[in-house]
Amino acid sequence: MLRPDSLLLYCRAGFEGECAAEIQEHAANLGLAGYARTHTMSGLVTFHGIDLPPDMDLLRTIRYHDLIFSRQLTGLVASLENLPVADRVTPILEVLGGTRVGDIFVETPDTNEGKQLQAFCRKFVTPVREALKRARLYQEHDPDLPRLHLLFQGSAHVMVALSYASNASPWMMGIPRLKFPSAAPSRSTLKLDEAILYFLSATQQEQRLVPAMTAVDLGAAPGGWTYQLVRRHLRVTAVDNGALTQSLLDSGLVRHLRVDAFGYRPPKPVNWMVCDLVEQPGRVALLVADWVARGDCRDCVFNLKLPMKKRFQEVMRCDAMIREKLDASGINYSLQYKQLYHDREEITGYLHCA
Secondary structure, three states: OOOOOEEEEEOOOOOHHHHHHHHHHHHHHOOOOEEEEEOOOOOEEEEEEOOOOOOOOHHHHOOHHHOOOOOEEEEEEEEEOOOOOOOOHHHHHHHHOOOOEOEEEEEOOOOHHHHOOHHHHHHHHHHHHHHHHHOOOEOOOOOOOOEEEEEEEEOOEEEEEEEOHHHOOOOHHHOOOOOOOOOOOOOOHHHHHHHHHHHOOHHHHHHHOOOOOEEEEEOOOOOHHHHHHHHOOOEEEEEOOOOOOHHHHOOOOEEEEOOOOOOOOOOOOEEEEEEOOOOOHHHHHHHHHHHHHOOOEEEEEEEEEOOOOOHHHHHHHHHHHHHHHHHHHOOOEEEEEEOOOOOOOEEEEEEEEO
């Protein structure tokens, strides 16, 4: 089976620099030499390893869930340009070199140019799948086999890559397809919905989001995040000087407090605190750390609004602030971050106390 020595990472357009800086630092921390290449607003980053050990599987060495700005982690097999219109499939089979796959993702970058290729990609799935079957290179949904990614940057230009389902996003293009609930008061509701889906397994959701658990939503108005908690039957204290959507108040599960989010603390510990405040990221990081260090909550989902420059460095600074306070408190915790699809100039963090 192929073991690519280069990575192809998908990210949010405009965050290629952050994605590249992160993968280079991550690789360096693992003792791996290499360099990243970016193209502005492409939504793609490549990382090319240098003098890697011959038995190293780069796709298993780099951990997808440790990466913040990468929506998808794949190993780059080849970049094929000037594909013949009459037969785009044969060159793809040739570069696979007999490697069998268990799933096929025909994709485009998440850009305006990429969207124009999506109809073409949908039509291309069938011929490439049938060709792989004839070549006995396709065993549908076999979890032990890598997934094939065909990322088209034009109808005659495809990047051929592989991924492992256990170390990559499960979604096409790394994007979950979530439906906006008509009863939700704002589109920000999708950020918390995606965060729960990304950070918590199905089993963890059953264990950590039990009906009648308690939660605090800091900066709640108009109630997009509160809606997701109420939908899961949690009892919510919504903290915001602004108005909350009346339907949430009518649910019987929400208490609205018009007080400052940075000054509020619950009279007794709650299960969850969620926070989507438009505020300096460092201030939010200290707020989150203080809540958890004091034992005010066990689980926390929060957003960090990033500056226009040095965004990766700001994330690392905020992470260090949180860890320093929690480590000093002797708390056993896990902390993850991701720039989710429904995030904009921000990232989402999830902090859990064991």
